[in-house]
Amino acid sequence: MSEPPSEYHVSTAAKPHFNRAHALHLLRQMLRIRSFEERCAELYTEEKIRGFLHLYSGEEAIAVGVMQALKPEDAVVATYREHGHALARGIAMDTLMAEMYGKREGVSRGRGGSMHVFDAERRFYGGNAIVGGGMPLAVGLALADKMQGHARVTACFFGEGAAAEGAFHESLNLAELWQLPVLFVCENNLYAMGTALARSESETDISRKAACYRIPAMALDGMDVIAIEAAAHAAVAEIRAGGGPRFLECRSYRFRAHSMFDAQLYRDKAEVEAWKKKCPLLRFRHWLEEAGILSMDETGRIEAEIDAELDAAIAFAEAGTWEPVADLARDVYTEDR
Amino acid sequence: MSTETIRTTYREAVRAAICDALDRDRRVFLMGEDVGRYGGCYAVSKGLYDQYGPERIRDTPLSECGFTGAGIGAAMGGMRPIVEIMTVNFSLLALDQIVNNAATIRHMSGGQFHVPLVIRMASGAGKQLAAQHSHSLEGWYGHVPGIKVIAPATLEDARGMLWSALEDPDPVILFEHVMLYNREGELTADAGPVPITGAAVRRAGTDLSLITYGGCLFKTLDAAEELAADGIAAEVIDLRCLRPLDDATVMASVRKSHRAVIIDEGWCTGSLAGEVSARIMEQAFWELDAPVGRVCSAEVPIPYPKHLEDEALPQVRDIVAAARAALGR
Structure with missing residues (x-):
């Protein structure tokens, strides 16, 4: 019997076609997410956004990199830290912002808020606020695709904290056992809320856990958008070819608190600052500038465009309407529509 | 409609319903622990693995969270899964x-997604399976908006409610009481779908309303028979749809009889019986000639020895006694 592969290598053939336009696209997508998140933090202090707000700053390369490998017919299952995935998947910033506000014009009709972004048109299945809770759903979506003969992939994002949940293990086992087209993407930001990985897991190498289920798995630099995109392309190609699930562990860091209520007593400021030096945006931008692909002026122009997009999104959300209370029970069941 | 009948059991009626669904709709498949090669813990799916193959009669690992969630995902992805959970106790996982x-x-996504899933599970006590295999948690599930809960007790309902549940665009939890599987009776040969809305009056009467569901239905009918021997005409209502509850049928009966006793194998505290009682109080208080009575399980983990298990569960004598108390006779 052969040993399960503990990692697989990105073949050069699977590397994304890299040109200037695509590089600028990646940078723009990451900048859009960062700007959106930073503005959300401000809006939270202004009490425009309430409830729990979990920001993705620092982890942008993962969502942006992985989404490049997906087609419109593929599915995405994400976590409660999913603004980045939503934007990278193509959900408009204005409907996303309206969802933050809880307005009827929001992408989930304002029902879900920050943690529950859904979009049927883009096959975006949440926005799941139970750690690991989206993973069995992803398995089921992939099972449906396989049974119906669709050559579609379901990308399932989750944090390293999910590895402590039974749902993680049950899902990985089912996906491999049934050879389902799931791309598991672990966003390892080292802390499950305030609990450091080493304080909660006996095996801190998450990719090894996937390998235990015989799922080809690799760990990669979660701050490197190009590496993530290349790995995602390779993995998705293999999944689409009928190779069963793949697992990417993206080692990253969240720059902001777990949520807006978190005083971050569990980690040193120096650690945060050290990670900020590895910022996926700065790193990619510097690389592009050094390579002569991008000028400082162009960066400024992109940032100005994103600011304008954000201003418009906030105006859209501000102008949005509240769902009438008479509609409170709408969509509990289908016949209530 | 044919009047030709066949002799069958509840188990066979459920199996026929599953076969019917598999034949009618390519999107339907059955998934659960030991549903395939083993033939189902309660032998409901016996033979189906050979008939329909491993894709549609899908054995799962012991991963209730995983395969139930996969059923939800598959339902959202265009399939019509029937997830079988061996017993309600395991459904807690x-x-x-x-x-x-x-x-x-559905609600959280603003109506964009829906979950056309049916989850079947065995529930209830009576087989000396002790405290971790004998629960009646229908009321717990009935507490939750967004799901529908049904408990077919008769052969017709066992045969007919599954298809209606699969046609429903929302998730339906279907309870099969373990003591019903071996019940035999006559079923019309062409028995078809039964709606999953509304209670059924199983015996007409004017003196009091006995309101029940699932495994307690036949005990309640036996009690009604006993009461009839004393000249008491009890009406027996089989709720069968536990969420949403059919208030109209219950209230119509209470307005006629002015007395009600609810028989529920769940524990009394926080029970479905409590919910029905409250609704009667809210909607038909001035019709009542006596307090609403409840016959529920004793507030203990269900014990293994037969005599203690019997003592813990609603029995015919308890129902008769509660009925007499309501009537002051």
Whole structure:
């Protein structure tokens, strides 16, 4: 019997076609997410956004990199830290912002808020606020695709904290056992809320856990958008070819608190600052500038465009309407529509 | 409609319903622990693995959370899964998926997604399976908006409610009481779908209303028979749809009889019986000539020895006694 592969290598053939336009696209997508998140933090202090707000700053390369490998017919299952995935998947910033506000014009009709972004048109299945809770759903979506003969992939994002949940293990086992087209993407930001990985897991190498289920798995630099995109392309190609699930562990860091209520007593400021030096945006931008692909002026122009997009999104959300209370029970069941 | 009948059991009626669904709709498949090669813990799916193959009669690992969640995902992905959970006790391992996902996704997504899933599970006591295999948690599930809960007790309902549940665009939890599987009776040969809305009057009467569901139905009918021997005409209502509850049928009966006793194998505290009682109080208080009575399980984990298990569960004598108390006779 052969040993399960503990990692697989990105073949050069699977590397994304890299040109200037695509590089600028990646940078723009990451900048859009960062700007959106930073503005959300401000809006939270202004009490425009309430409830729990979990920001993705620092982890942008993962969502942006992985989404490049997906087609419109593929599915995405994400976590409660999913603004980045939503934007990278193509959900408009204005409907996303309206969802933050809880307005009827929001992408989930304002029902879900920050943690529950859904979009049927883009096959975006949440926005799941139970750690690991989206993973069995992803398995089921992939099972449906396989049974119906669709050559579609379901990308399932989750944090390293999910590895402590039974749902993680049950899902990985089912996906491999049934050879389902799931791309598991672990966003390892080292802390499950305030609990450091080493304080909660006996095996801190998450990719090894996937390998235990015989799922080809690799760990990669979660701050490197190009590496993530290349790995995602390779993995998705293999999944689409009928190779069963793949697992990417993206080692990253969240720059902001777990949520807006978190005083971050569990980690040193120096650690945060050290990670900020590895910022996926700065790193990619510097690389592009050094390579002569991008000028400082162009960066400024992109940032100005994103600011304008954000201003418009906030105006859209501000102008949005509240769902009438008479509609409170709408969509509990289908016949209530 | 044919009047030709066949002799069958509840188990066979459920199996026929599953076969019917598999034949009618390519999207339907059955998934659960030992549903395939083993033939089902209660032998409901015996033979189906050979008939329909491993894709559609899908054995799962012991991963209730995983495969129930996968059923939710598959339902959202265009399939019509029937997830079988061996017993309601094991469904507690899948409760997160049922309550946090299946029940919420339609509302939480602003109506964009729905979960056309049926989860079947065995429930109830009576087989000396002790405290971890004998629960009646229908009331717990009935507490949750976003799911529908049904409990077919008769052969007709066992044969007919599954298809209606599969046609429903929302998640439906279907309870099969373990003591019903071996019940035999006559079923019309062409028995078809039964709606999953509304209670059924199983015996007409004017003196009091006995309101029940699932495994307690036949005990209640036996009690009604006993009462009839004393000249008491009890009406027996089989709720069968536990969420949403059919208030109209219950209130119509209470307005006629002015007395009600609810028989529920769940524990009394926080029970479905409590919910029905409250609704009677809210909607038909001035019709009542006596307090609403309840016959529920004793507030203990169900014990193994037969005499203690019997003592813990609603029995015919308890129902008769509660009925007499309501009548002051």
